[in-house]
Amino acid sequence: MVFKSYYQWAAIALAATAQLSAAQTTTSCNPLNKTCSADTGLNKYRLNTDFTSGSLGRWNTTAGTVTSTDLGAKFTVSEQGDAPTIESEFYIFFGHVDVKMRAANGTGIISTWILESDDLDEIDWEQISTYSTEIQTDYFGKGNTTSYDRGTTVTVTTPEETFHTYSIDWTSERIQWLLDGDVVRTLEYADAVNGKNFPQTPMRIRIGIWAGGDPDNSEGTIEWAGGETDYTEGPFSMYVESVDIINYNPAQAYKYTDKTGAYTSIKAINGTNISSNLATSSSTGSVSVTASSTAVGSSSTAASSSSSAASAASSVSVVSGASASYYTSVFVIAAVSLVAGLVQY
Numbered sequence: 220m221v222f223k224s225y226y227q228w229a230a231i232a233l234a235a236t237a238q239l240s241a242a243q244t245t246t247s248c249n250p251l252n253k254t255c256s257a258d259t260g261l262n263k264y265r266l267n268t269d270f271t272s273g274s275l276g277r278w279n280t281t282a283g284t285v286t287s288t289d290l291g292a293k294f295t296v297s298e299q300g301d302a303p304t305i306e307s308e309f310y311i312f313f314g315h316v317d318v319k320m321r322a323a324n325g326t327g328i329i330s331t332w333i334l335e336s337d338d339l340d341e342i343d344w345e346q347i348s349t350y351s352t353e354i355q356t357d358y359f360g361k362g363n364t365t366s367y368d369r370g371t372t373v374t375v376t377t378p379e380e381t382f383h384t385y386s387i388d389w390t391s392e393r394i395q396w397l398l399d400g401d402v403v404r405t406l407e408y409a410d411a412v413n414g415k416n417f418p419q420t421p422m423r424i425r426i427g428i429w430a431g432g433d434p435d436n437s438e439g440t441i442e443w444a445g446g447e448t449d450y451t452e453g454p455f456s457m458y459v460e461s462v463d464i465i466n467y468n469p470a471q472a473y474k475y476t477d478k479t480g481a482y483t484s485i486k487a488i489n490g491t492n493i494s495s496n497l498a499t500s501s502s503t504g505s506v507s508v509t510a511s512s513t514a515v516g517s518s519s520t521a522a523s524s525s526s527s528a529a530s531a532a533s534s535v536s537v538v539s540g541a542s543a544s545y546y547t548s549v550f551v552i553a554a555v556s557l558v559a560g561l562v563q564y
């Protein structure tokens with residue numbers, strides 16, 4: 220029953236939220252409550268990591284073991300508790316990220332990558348292995364999980380057999396999710412409770428896999444993950460071939476100058492001149508960029524990237540509103556469980 224499940228999930232969301240907050244206070248400094256040290260920035264316009272190269276580059280493994288293989292960085296769940304995760308050493312402040320990956324097989328296995336900030340702004344892509352023609356998008360503003368209308372489901376062809384490029388293009392004005400270069404969802408600043416819930420603070424990139432269907436998880440989480448994970452069918456592996464990052468406001472560090480969590484309150488320290496940085500960036504790849512100067516701390520970030528984002532006119536398929544109440548109620552749990560899962564391990 221959908222309604223029964225909805226309430227189950229709602230209850231789990233509350234429990235998980237508490238867990239999340241508790242975990243966060245012990246693992247990081249939330250700039251909305253405290254004065255925190257500045258975030259290390261990606262001090263260049265573009266950084267590409269080829270995970271088939273034998274190295275994880277500027278990524279730290281925060282849980283489990285992640286290895287570089289011929290297919291890319293390999294994230295494997297083979298037994299209970301496995302949740303290998305990497306994160307970028309640095310933060311970006313608006314930007315474009317392409318993750319070329321193949322999701323894991325199995326039941327209840329979640330292959331995911333997210334952008335996340337210190338005050339819990341978050342932008343997500345998540346693939347639940349049980350549903351092999353779907354991938355989900357979601358976002359959170361300042362850890363606010365009270366809304367059930369943030370998630371969407373996007374159709375994707377054989378994500379567990381085919382490498383696809385899952386992208387996020389993030390500016391102060393809107394967020395776009397792109398699948399293989401086509402925009403599949405756009406979130407305008409104003410549509411996120413007039414910006415209040417709009418992700419807008421410096422983000423780190425996190426990539427990981429976990430078992431939503433672990434028998435020890437709550438019934439609701441297992442249900443959301445499409446059933447119990449049977450580890451004897453494993454191991455289940457996700458591969459990330461490459462990650463291409465463009466930072467629209469390259470700087471050595473980002474500092475929250477007050478406790479609002481507004482992008483206008485973020486100060487970029489020792490910022491890089493994008494125009495001069497572009498000369499070196501564009502020689503390394505096919506990216507073509509129209510960048511004007513960025514005015515961090517003022518009204519807008521002006522850098523606008525093309526690269527794969529240029530084909531912005533593509534088809535949009537977003538599940539939203541009442542028609543998707545069944546799915547959307549679940550997204551909250553998805554992300555909360557993800558973070559809980561990551562933190563827990």
Ligand SMILES: *[C@@H]1O[C@H](CO)[C@@H](O)[C@H](O)[C@H]1NC(C)=O
Nearest residue numbers: 240241243244248249251252
């Ligand atoms: C920050 O403060 C708000 C309000 O004072 C509180 O609700 C929230 O739980 C706090 N968050 C953290 C991570 O301490």
Ligand SMILES: *[C@@H]1O[C@H](CO)[C@@H](O)[C@H](O)[C@H]1NC(C)=O
Nearest residue numbers: 277278279280281306307308
């Ligand atoms: C990530 O790795 C770098 C270099 O290996 C290290 O200097 C840094 O402290 C690590 N960061 C975290 C958050 O562990």
Ligand SMILES: *[C@@H]1O[C@H](CO)[C@@H](O)[C@H](O)[C@H]1NC(C)=O
Nearest residue numbers: 363364365366367412415416
């Ligand atoms: C959380 O989001 C809801 C809408 O989804 C909004 O009504 C509420 O004001 C937000 N709460 C905070 C503390 O921003």
Ligand SMILES: *[C@@H]1O[C@H](CO)[C@@H](O)[C@H](O)[C@H]1NC(C)=O
Nearest residue numbers: 323324325326379380381452
């Ligand atoms: C995924 O697992 C199912 C069931 O075990 C199997 O039929 C299918 O071939 C697998 N797909 C891949 C890509 O391994």
Ligand SMILES: *[C@@H]1O[C@H](CO)[C@@H](O)[C@H](O)[C@H]1NC(C)=O
Nearest residue numbers: 257470471472473488489490
């Ligand atoms: C900014 O640059 C100055 C001069 O190079 C340096 O002393 C300072 O540590 C830098 N600040 C940060 C936050 O990196």
Ligand SMILES: *[C@@H]1O[C@H](CO)[C@@H](O)[C@H](O)[C@H]1NC(C)=O
Nearest residue numbers: 491492493494495496498512
């Ligand atoms: C940024 O670099 C470009 C090209 O090198 C230069 O023309 C411009 O004056 C620089 N802008 C600033 C603010 O330094």
